[in-house]
Amino acid sequence: SHRFWDTQPVPKMSTLITKEEKVEQGPIDPIKTVEEVRQTPYNLPDSLEWVSVDIFDDEWINEVYMLLTENYVEDDDSLFRFDYSIPFLRWALTPEGYIRDWHVGVAVKGKKKLVGFITGIPAIVNVYGSPIRMAEINFLCVFKKYRANRLAPVLIKEVTRRVNITGGWQAVYTAGVVLPTPIAxxxxxxxxxxxxxxxxxxxxxxxxxxxxxxxxxxxxxxxxxxxxxxxxxxxxxxxxxxxxxxxxxxxxxxxxxxxxxxxxxxxxxxxxxxxxxxxxxxxxxxxxxxxxxxxxxxxxxxxxxxxxxxxxxxxxxxxxxxxxxxxxxxxxxxxxxxxxxxxxxxxxxxxxxxxxxxxxxxxxxxxxxxxxxxxxxxxxxxxxxxxx
Ligand code: EN5
Structure with missing residues (x-):
């Protein structure tokens, strides 16, 4: 019942239950080269277009802020919703060496109206002693009225593609929900x-x-x-x-x-x-x-x-x-x-x-x-x- 995640290089849920003592550490997908990565953005519905959001542009960061305050993570009873501030978003998304292309938006064509967002920042992540170049993925958000259009999988595939074309093949992320398959x-x-x-x-x-x-x-x-x-x-x-x-x-x-x-x-x-x-x-x-x-x-x-x-x-x-x-x-x-x-x-x-x-x-x-x-x-x- 994970139509999207079943197509992705993540461990199957069953691997968590069997708790094998010896799990081979390493990539799940066969090793690729940058040349093999798709060069064009994924297709979107005709009315929508990709934008690389300029976090320092006041109008765009304000759009990001509005999208998130109105549509991002809530608690189980919908009493509270995260309200990340604009200075906070700038801080979180612009460490030295950040890649503007990894601040991915989906906008209504020709308008400064964001309906989807996902971000990555580069980091070296150490997993059981191995340092690995990763993207830290965060702020995946789809406008409530656009849910059920399966935009989240396209956002995830597009940010993956943009990380891949820089030679990055791994990512770390967190979520409140259970997906295939938590490491912790x-x-x-x-x-x-x-x-x-x-x-x-x-x-x-x-x-x-x-x-x-x-x-x-x-x-x-x-x-x-x-x-x-x-x-x-x-x-x-x-x-x-x-x-x-x-x-x-x-x-x-x-x-x-x-x-x-x-x-x-x-x-x-x-x-x-x-x-x-x-x-x-x-x-x-x-x-x-x-x-x-x-x-x-x-x-x-x-x-x-x-x-x-x-x-x-x-x-x-x-x-x-x-x-x-x-x-x-x-x-x-x-x-x-x-x-x-x-x-x-x-x-x-x-x-x-x-x-x-x-x-x-x-x-x-x-x-x-x-x-x-x-x-x-x-x-x-x-x-x-x-x-x-
Ligand atoms: C980003 N990549 O559920 C993903 N918050 O406990 C972010 N509960 O605030 C994912 N439901 O327990 C974030 N009060 C996932 C978290 C999403 C937000 C969320 C929880 C975390 C939360 C509060 C409020 C619950 C309201 C009803 C909660 C009880 C606190 C109490 C304090 C005194 C001692 C007993 C417990």
Missing amino acids: QARYYHRSLDPVKLVEIGFTRFGHNLNKARAQKLYRLPENPLIPGVRPFQDKDVTVVHRLLMDYLQRFSLYIEFAESDVRHFFAPQEDVIYSYVVENEAGVVTDFFSFYSLPSSVLKNPKHKKLRAAYAYYVIPNAHSLLDIFKDMLILAKSKQFDVFNALDIMDNMEVFKELKFGIGDGNLQYYLYNWRSRPMVPAQVGIVLV
């Missing part, structure tokens, strides 16, 4: 920062023995970080943070091999986009690093609130301090910046801190996938990639 299945956890608002919008319930006053007390946090020497990440920290990050990520079975330029791009703080901090000790040495990103959601049917302000754990490198102390300071900083909730996945070592810091399990999953790369499935604790 992660779970969202949530930590209330403004429990009263979260109840008002239906994000959580007070439940047993927890009224408004008790909830406010339970989730109260100090105003300032507790670790001495916490300060925002600066450009001068790039080299040392790059080293800390790569030394740390090597412990996982799936991680991105960041370049220094990626560290500079992805961790330079930007209000309402990305918050990054280092711990600098008394000797002036940077010992730890942590970061979280801002991804609000539209509250879809509430008279009082229109936005949920959510912070998401990004890359966290404990070193001189414990993961618990670092997560606690992330909660404190997120609260001081008026976030309503702090979200994190059960990947890396995050599970260690959830109970003590009063995170609760969410109703959403995040499935991790590789395209055209066969490899053994892994548990969330082996996953070292956070896709935004």
Whole structure:
């Protein structure tokens, strides 16, 4: 019943169940050369055309923003929908060496009206010790009125073609839904920062023995970080943070091999986009690093609130301090910046801190996938990639 995915170089679902001990790692499709790749874009209905979206063009990024705020990912009960901001999209899609052609749109012919979108950025992804050139695929979205037209498969094939013509054959992506075939299945956890608002919008319930006053007390946090020497990440920290990050990520079975330029791009703080901090000790040495990103959601049917302000754990490198102390300071900083909730996945070592810091399990999953790369499935604790 996967008409499209059955035609694609992804493992069959059954391979997950049989859990063979020895899974041969490597490409699923026979090796091709760039010359063999189709040179022309895939066909679209007559009324539609391909566009390479210029993320720095205000009109086009606004079209992308509108498409996503109105049509992108919702929770299971359609109470919330992701509201990625324009500065966030620019940040996520333009690391050094990004390829404009991989920001693929489908527009109504002759009009600046987007009805479909998918993106890729280049990355070196390490899978069980092997570094592989991959595209990180994200923001696949089809306008609600155009669903059932089978546009998503064409978007996926077209971005694949554009990656292939640059000599790229593998990709990594995540989704809330189960497709053939996840390499890992992660779970969202949530930590209330403004429990009263979260109840008002239906994000959580007070439940047993927890009224408004008790909830406010339970989730109260100090105003300032507790670790001495916490300060925002600066450009001068790039080299040392790059080293800390790569030394740390090597412990996982799936991680991105960041370049220094990626560290500079992805961790330079930007209000309402990305918050990054280092711990600098008394000797002036940077010992730890942590970061979280801002991804609000539209509250879809509430008279009082229109936005949920959510912070998401990004890359966290404990070193001189414990993961618990670092997560606690992330909660404190997120609260001081008026976030309503702090979200994190059960990947890396995050599970260690959830109970003590009063995170609760969410109703959403995040499935991790590789395209055209066969490899053994892994548990969330082996996953070292956070896709935004
Ligand atoms: C991009 N390549 O389902 C793909 N979010 O748990 C992105 N639930 O917010 C795919 N349903 O559990 C993203 N509150 C997939 C995720 C899509 C969005 C999604 C979930 C993640 C979520 C909330 C709200 C549920 C509303 C009803 C949730 C409970 C929190 C509570 C806090 C206090 C302690 C107990 C739990």
